[in-house]
Amino acid sequence: MNTLGDKALLPAGLQDILPPAAAHEAGIVERLIAAFAGWGYERVKPPLLEFEEALLSGPGQAVAQQTFRLMDPVSHRMLGLRADMTPQVVRIAGTRLRNAPRPLRLCYGGQVLQVKGSQLRPERQFGQVGAELIGASQERADAEVVLLAARALEAVGVQGLSIDLNLPPLVGALAKDLGFDALQSAALREALDRKDAATVSQLAGDRAEPFLALLRAAGPADEALVELESLRLPSAADVELDRLKRVVGLIRAEAPEVSLTLDPVEHRGFEYQTGISFVVFARNVRGELGRGGRYDAEIADGSSESCTGFTLYMDTVLRSLPKPDVARRLFAPVGTPVARVKALQAEGWRIVGALEDGADARTEAKHLHCSHVLIDDSIEPVDASLETEEE
């Protein structure tokens, strides 16, 4: 291998997307965003680079360790290369769009970069597509974003959707209600994240039962709801749980086809969430297709507003979809009138034009992987018998 062989090497976790995958990915992104737009979510496009203190404040703190930083030779200040678009959209809502009417529905799609890949997601660059419902604390807002994620994914052809609903603040509220201090509460949360009933019993002693009941309730939503129906928790926790039940009802009513599970004690990855949250899966697909939930966002006037939203990860979304169809490519000899070409394009043909007179059109069409060739203005399939002649 010479130097160009080295040039083909890309840094770990970064890759070239080739035909037809690149077009497929872009098409799916646009269709997801079109689905969001159909529900009134308007697209914003924040920049790839921002001042690091803006990018890494608020919800951005969660990805601070994952953010590439570099010096801006113009301002002589540190910039961050976005590792997550959500904090940027929240910033836009709270600054440039702070006077836009609430609830504010925004959506976005773009590339993010992370310093390190994980075992589950080795990619260091991936596409994020998401939607945020800003300044809307209603239960219907919780339901709307879960339904929006499901509908958009169904619209692009994802099958066997499954959504796990979580309530990250619940364990903390319950622990507080029951008189545990912050350290004990954190230990309980960790044990519950591990589904470790024995440790929960040990930590909580005679106050363990409500935690264990919540742990038992985790599973398919209908059964979980039955389990939770009889459960009476102290005040703050009960309010949270009641809301979750009603939101499940709203989602069930509108999207009965989506498989819903409940895990009211799950907290991992929801450190900034303040209410109902969720993770999206698809049957037989490794990894999360996306996640979202409720959070508080700062506004420029110093107040804050309650929001909910979600992000879809394009790498997993694409893994959950069938391969794209191969396009119909038609080889057109020199002299094909441009009006004829345009009519064929309007029918969906991709026209590969000859660059030279005289060469045998069938051979050239075959060579260029065209499915069809235009001969005497008639569309003919490229002869399959030529297949064997290709090296």
Next chain:
Amino acid sequence: MNTLGDKALLPAGLQDILPPAAAHEAGIVERLIAAFAGWGYERVKPPLLEFEEALLSGPGQAVAQQTFRLMDPVSHRMLGLRADMTPQVVRIAGTRLRNAPRPLRLCYGGQVLQVKGSQLRPERQFGQVGAELIGASQERADAEVVLLAARALEAVGVQGLSIDLNLPPLVGALAKDLGFDALQSAALREALDRKDAATVSQLAGDRAEPFLALLRAAGPADEALVELESLRLPSAADVELDRLKRVVGLIRAEAPEVSLTLDPVEHRGFEYQTGISFVVFARNVRGELGRGGRYDAEIADGSSESCTGFTLYMDTVLRSLPKPDVARRLFAPVGTPVARVKALQAEGWRIVGALEDGADARTEAKHLHCSHVLIDDSIEPVDASLETEEE
């Protein structure tokens, strides 16, 4: 202003694109790429970051000074944040796709970042959309890419297109034919770029006439061709010029509506071009919509191949288009059946769903900038008389 006021500040040359501009931009990008696809150009998607030596070699040298660099904590090597996508596409063609049949037609769309903005283009992040025709040295290849740029821009609605055709190697070839050395040749090129006939006369003495004739020929293509018809240059330069004439003929025949100008001595910005090159303008629009031309690309086996292609700059392309239409937004009260919503979406309506029962639908629709409201399942325009009540 508090800290969020500061958060609203973005580094110079970087910006948030808000509704409806963000959706408009994305839509135009996809339509340009769809136009390229209609002519057999297949999309590739290189990563935002690469090892700097790969990113900045070959045609990438032109943007080396404009490339943000950062350390990769994984490989401990320097990475570059792409300032131009063309070198990446050329790298893909020469490495991963080196065995794909030629001519190879590729296209791309994505964001690039540059260290400093210029007076003409203060943006440091902008979208590039382009196409490359790899391994095609024919005159029809030159014509194809010029026509492709014109057709794609016309397809998205750019009016008053004007393309300036250039021949960057011509002056060097002519200077060599006439016996000038490299230093003299560079001085002549510079004077010709400035259209400075006096200096050309002074530098070239009794050999100045062919240069001056080329300088005089610059202008609308038809007149330029008449001017050039009678011009006889020494061998190498004459071959170049003959080819330009034939390519103009090919373009004229297929796209008579495009305004073509010729400037055979222009060289600025074409330091890496080896043949016919061009810059795209639109009437009454400041700046270039794009540029392209012929160049040599290295292949992984050590050889090189002749290519041609172009890049469009989305900031200028968008300036040349009318503002997008405002979407029809319909406010739907709680309880609107989801089947009804989907039918309305299929008709192009954007549905903004109520999050609460009871609030007055007209008032809420108006507040959320909806053009219409669904009342008793009938679509009614939002009463214009409410306009004055909005603060």
